[in-house]
Amino acid sequence: MTAQAAALSFEDKLANYADLLVRVGVNLQPGGKLRVNAPIEAASLVRLIAAKAYDAGALDVSVNYQDQHLGRVMYERATDAALDYAPEWAIEEPAHQMDDGYAFLSIAGSDPDLLAGIDQGKIARRSKTMAILSKPLAERQMAFEINWSVGAMPIPSWAAKVFPDVPQEQAISQLWDAIFAVSRADQSDPVAAWRTHLERLSSVTKYLNERRYSALHLRNSGSDITFGLADGHLWAGGAWPAQNGILGVPNLPTDEVFTAPHRERVDGYVSASKPLSVRGTLIEGIRMRFEAGRVVEASATRGQDVLESLLNTDEGARHLGELALVEYDSPVARAGMLFYNTLFDENAASHIALGQAYAFNVEGGTQPGRMAQAGVNESLIHVDWMIGTPDTDVDGIRADGQRESVMRAGKWAYEAQSEA
Amino acid sequence: MTAQAAALSFEDKLANYADLLVRVGVNLQPGGKLRVNAPIEAASLVRLIAAKAYDAGALDVSVNYQDQHLGRVMYERATDAALDYAPEWAIEEPAHQMDDGYAFLSIAGSDPDLLAGIDQGKIARRSKTMAILSKPLAERQMAFEINWSVGAMPIPSWAAKVFPDVPQEQAISQLWDAIFAVSRADQSDPVAAWRTHLERLSSVTKYLNERRYSALHLRNSGSDITFGLADGHLWAGGAWPAQNGILGVPNLPTDEVFTAPHRERVDGYVSASKPLSVRGTLIEGIRMRFEAGRVVEASATRGQDVLESLLNTDEGARHLGELALVEYDSPVARAGMLFYNTLFDENAASHIALGQAYAFNVEGGTQPGRMAQAGVNESLIHVDWMIGTPDTDVDGIRADGQRESVMRAGKWAYEAQSEA
Ligand SMILES: [Zn+2]
Ligand SMILES: [Zn+2]
Ligand SMILES: [Zn+2]
Ligand SMILES: [Zn+2]
Numbered sequence: 084m085t086a087q088a089a090a091l092s093f094e095d096k097l098a099n100y101a102d103l104l105v106r107v108g109v110n111l112q113p114g115g116k117l118r119v120n121a122p123i124e125a126a127s128l129v130r131l132i133a134a135k136a137y138d139a140g141a142l143d144v145s146v147n148y149q150d151q152h153l154g155r156v157m158y159e160r161a162t163d164a165a166l167d168y169a170p171e172w173a174i175e176e177p178a179h180q181m182d183d184g185y186a187f188l189s190i191a192g193s194d195p196d197l198l199a200g201i202d203q204g205k206i207a208r209r210s211k212t213m214a215i216l217s218k219p220l221a222e223r224q225m226a227f228e229i230n231w232s233v234g235a236m237p238i239p240s241w242a243a244k245v246f247p248d249v250p251q252e253q254a255i256s257q258l259w260d261a262i263f264a265v266s267r268a269d270q271s272d273p274v275a276a277w278r279t280h281l282e283r284l285s286s287v288t289k290y291l292n293e294r295r296y297s298a299l300h301l302r303n304s305g306s307d308i309t310f311g312l313a314d315g316h317l318w319a320g321g322a323w324p325a326q327n328g329i330l331g332v333p334n335l336p337t338d339e340v341f342t343a344p345h346r347e348r349v350d351g352y353v354s355a356s357k358p359l360s361v362r363g364t365l366i367e368g369i370r371m372r373f374e375a376g377r378v379v380e381a382s383a384t385r386g387q388d389v390l391e392s393l394l395n396t397d398e399g400a401r402h403l404g405e406l407a408l409v410e411y412d413s414p415v416a417r418a419g420m421l422f423y424n425t426l427f428d429e430n431a432a433s434h435i436a437l438g439q440a441y442a443f444n445v446e447g448g449t450q451p452g453r454m455a456q457a458g459v460n461e462s463l464i465h466v467d468w469m470i471g472t473p474d475t476d477v478d479g480i481r482a483d484g485q486r487e488s489v490m491r492a493g494k495w496a497y498e499a500q501s502e503a
Numbered sequence: 504m505t506a507q508a509a510a511l512s513f514e515d516k517l518a519n520y521a522d523l524l525v526r527v528g529v530n531l532q533p534g535g536k537l538r539v540n541a542p543i544e545a546a547s548l549v550r551l552i553a554a555k556a557y558d559a560g561a562l563d564v565s566v567n568y569q570d571q572h573l574g575r576v577m578y579e580r581a582t583d584a585a586l587d588y589a590p591e592w593a594i595e596e597p598a599h600q601m602d603d604g605y606a607f608l609s610i611a612g613s614d615p616d617l618l619a620g621i622d623q624g625k626i627a628r629r630s631k632t633m634a635i636l637s638k639p640l641a642e643r644q645m646a647f648e649i650n651w652s653v654g655a656m657p658i659p660s661w662a663a664k665v666f667p668d669v670p671q672e673q674a675i676s677q678l679w680d681a682i683f684a685v686s687r688a689d690q691s692d693p694v695a696a697w698r699t700h701l702e703r704l705s706s707v708t709k710y711l712n713e714r715r716y717s718a719l720h721l722r723n724s725g726s727d728i729t730f731g732l733a734d735g736h737l738w739a740g741g742a743w744p745a746q747n748g749i750l751g752v753p754n755l756p757t758d759e760v761f762t763a764p765h766r767e768r769v770d771g772y773v774s775a776s777k778p779l780s781v782r783g784t785l786i787e788g789i790r791m792r793f794e795a796g797r798v799v800e801a802s803a804t805r806g807q808d809v810l811e812s813l814l815n816t817d818e819g820a821r822h823l824g825e826l827a828l829v830e831y832d833s834p835v836a837r838a839g840m841l842f843y844n845t846l847f848d849e850n851a852a853s854h855i856a857l858g859q860a861y862a863f864n865v866e867g868g869t870q871p872g873r874m875a876q877a878g879v880n881e882s883l884i885h886v887d888w889m890i891g892t893p894d895t896d897v898d899g900i901r902a903d904g905q906r907e908s909v910m911r912a913g914k915w916a917y918e919a920q921s922e923a
Binding site: 114126129133138140144146148152161172173175176180 | 534543546549550553554557558560561562563564565566568569570572573576577579580581582584585588590592593595596599600603
């Protein structure tokens with residue numbers, strides 16, 4: 084018996100993808116309302132999403148288009164006063180929509196080099212202004228008041244960055260093919276394929292939550308580090324139920340299971356296994372050493388200034404907010420390419436994130452004061468970067484010091500230790 | 504001596520145009536704030552406008568991009584409940600911006616055939632929902648709480664409609680040339696050219712305001728009609744001071760002077776001298792007869808259903824809200840083409856508008872009840888259509904019945920009657 088990829092046309096796969104975002108990603112209900120955040124270059128996809136949403140009985144599809152080039156114009160010409168200007172009413176519309184139970188769908192797609200050459204101080208200044216403005220909304224979203232999801236659109240500048248040696252049309256087409264593959268939109272029944280995949284992530288998550296490890300020890304060719312886990316930490320992965328009861332999938336694709344490290348119990352060193360594209364700059368060759376949860380040494384072979392600017396955002400930027408495990412041969416890893424976008428690249432390897440942790444990664448995390456009490460990190464940033472390799476071994480360490488294998492050579496290896 | 508058009512490159516003219524919109528249109532002040540409403544296809548122009556605005560010292564440039572194709576998707580797929588859905592928070596952002604003294608700049612540019620084939624009932628239903636939602640904001644804008652202006656961008660579908668027989672690139676280029684010409688962006692000192700032009704419109708307006716005609720009688724090959732003017736009517740044209748004291752130019756281009764007819768004192772018949780593009784349909788061969796201000800007969804050789812749908816919006820839709828005089832050889836008229844966009848086409852000929860009158864066209868017009876008391880029309884619609892021709896004569900009728908010539912053969916002809 085052989086399994087062959089269904090021979091779908093580009094239009095079929097695009098329709099599948101829009102359908103997945105609406106039916107699996109935000110899982111829009113009849114009579115439901117949808118906010119879409121998207122770059123203007125994603126209009127063709129957004130129109131398909133709107134069509135799928137109305138077909139699903141949507142009461143409203145409210146699209147908020149962004150033009151990232153306006154950001155560059157601002158950095159090049161605006162006064163410092165303009166960089167600091169962020170009126171509170173600017174987030175009232177999404178706040179109202181959250182109040183009214185809108186699902187939020189964001190379409191990623193940006194030029195990785197957009198801000199090349201712009202003064203990092205200006206970018207940090209503006210990013211912080213916007214992060215402070217958006218914090219209340221981001222917290223509500225991270226508490227899953229509503230169902231939300233993130234997809235992507237291969238805009239020309241991004242495709243050209245990923246496939247620099249081919250003509251633009253071809254680069255866009257190749258990036259679409261890669262997105263369709265890792266999102267399972269190229270399969271004949273993508274919704275069924277996602278059901279199977281989500282069940283698998285759910286079973287891994289369930290197992291790790293049952294084991295209640297106090298720490299994980301990760302070793303590979305570039306890293307040797309022990310991650311103490313937050314008290315009452317919770318593993319998440321795949322689908323997630325919003326407070327409104329709707330089960331959506333926050334990221335398409337997603338191949339990770341992840342939890343919150345303890346902000347003061349991380350010790351050892353790590354090396355990046357992939358470059359990190361952030362704020363328009365590619366940071367390569369990152370190495371960091373942690374003592375008692377804090378970054379005490381950090382270097383990069385390229386983009387060191389941006390790395391330091393990130394670490395200096397606030398105190399929480401020097402601590403970890405996420406530890407994620409991904410098998411070395413995940414669909415994104417098998418694509419064998421750098422997407423220059425976290426939505427995809429974080430699914431290529433096990434990774435950590437500097438900065439803010441997710442409230443849903445700790446029991447009672449949305450209660451005031453609970454994050455700090457559980458030793459969970461808080462910050463204005465959340466930046467994922469890859470440390471996983473095919474030679475990654477991960478042990479789980481129980482409260483009594485007993486070790487159990489979780490990953491061996493980059494693959495799940497926990498069945499032998501199951502208490503079942 | 505010869506006057507030659509300056510040999511400017513496309514980029515020069517485009518920069519001139521953006522500059523005119525910022526410096527003449529909204530007349531943005533240092534430290535000022537700007538809201539831009541634009542179709543996503545206008546991004547390249549919007550980025551230039553943002554650059555000019557920051558160069559002028561803007562504190563904020565807030566861009567609201569619209570995707571008109573989403574409207575079509577909605578009409579094709581959405582439920583009636585969705586067509587009726589318009590939450591009040593949807594206009595809170597522009598309301599906050601108006602409170603905060605933002606200048607408003609809108610970029611026109613739409614596919615004249617976008618809604619071809621869509622059920623007129625649905626369009627009327629949605630248009631009315633949105634008009635009711637926007638009414639408070641529209642009233643504040645028409646009361647010139649803030650300085651605002653309207654420009655345009657030749658999006659591909661629009662350019663193809665205007666120049667159907669040439670390749671797309673060329674159509675866009677030709678439409679840009681036409682816009683540059685009628686907006687004076689092709690001149691070497693466009694700001695100075697606008698100063699001269701605005702002074703001329705101001706002197707016509709001043710003259711008509713001094714004469715205080717009780718009615719105007721317009722005759723040409725297709726029309727013979729007497730427009731009673733509202734009590735305390737005011738003529739406007741060219742620049743207009745906002746309540747914040749900033750003198751902007753609401754439309755670029757603008758070649759009209761206009762006032763408010765009395766809603767019950769219009770008698771006679773009119774014929775359209777140009778087709779009217781409205782709600783995605785071209786209406787041709789319009790003829791209407793007015794009795795006591797009300798449309799009592801209306802026909803069109805094409806698009807009669809859309810015309811009737813407009814007239815049935817509300818009672819005010821059958822009365823006039825504007826009478827505008829334009830010389831027959833205005834720049835837009837000399838361009839010798841139909842732009843399929845009111846911003847341009849209304850400057851090709853004298854015209855009338857069905858529906859809402861402007862509060863600034865009557866003394867004290869923003870005071871509650873004053874519009875009705877002065878006999879000024881109110882409605883959810885405002886639709887301009889052209890009745891001017893090269894053989895248009897206009898007489899001013901004084902309160903005592905004395906007649907004075909205002910226009911002869913489509914040109915101003917009032918100097919002889921001046922009381923100066
Ligand atoms: Zn992650
Ligand atoms: Zn993350
Ligand atoms: Zn007009
Ligand atoms: Zn008008």
